[in-house]
Each structure stands twice: as C-alpha cells, then as structure tokens.
C-alpha cells in the first residue's frame with residue numbers, strides 16, 4: 001500500500017515532532033508543518049505517530065481512505 005499524508009493545519013500546534021522524525025519530508029513554516037517531499041510509508045507513519053496533536057492524517061494513496069498510522 002502506498003500512503004500519503006495530509007496535515008490538518010488547524011490542528012497543528014507547531015511542535016516540530018514530525019520534522020524531528022522525518023526531516024526530509026516535513027518542515028515548519030512559521031508555526032505550521034508543511035510536507036515538502038513525498039516520504040516513504042514508514043516516514044509518514046512515524047511522523048503521524050509522533051504528532052502530539054493528531055494533525056497528520058495518513059491516507060491510502062489509491063482510495064484516499066484514512067489509514068491507522
């Protein structure tokens with residue numbers, strides 16, 4: 001399964017945990033995370049698990065169904 005991530009900007013608290021876990025995929029733009037590269041499924045899952053705000057939503061790239069990280 002190929003995964004994609006969506007960032008819920010209204011939920012993002014800007015802690016940067018996702019940037020710490022997946023620095024090649026996420027950056028902080030001001031106080032909101034932004035995805036700057038596709039990232040591996042593992043990197044996306046790890047970032048979503050690390051997010052204290054639950055602001056990173058993982059989706060199946062084909063169906064766009066939400067996937068438990």
Ligand code: SF4
Pocket residue numbers: 007011012013014015016017018019032033050051052053054055056
């Ligand atoms: S870990 Fe979550 S709350 Fe923190 S910057 Fe990333 S998306 Fe935002």
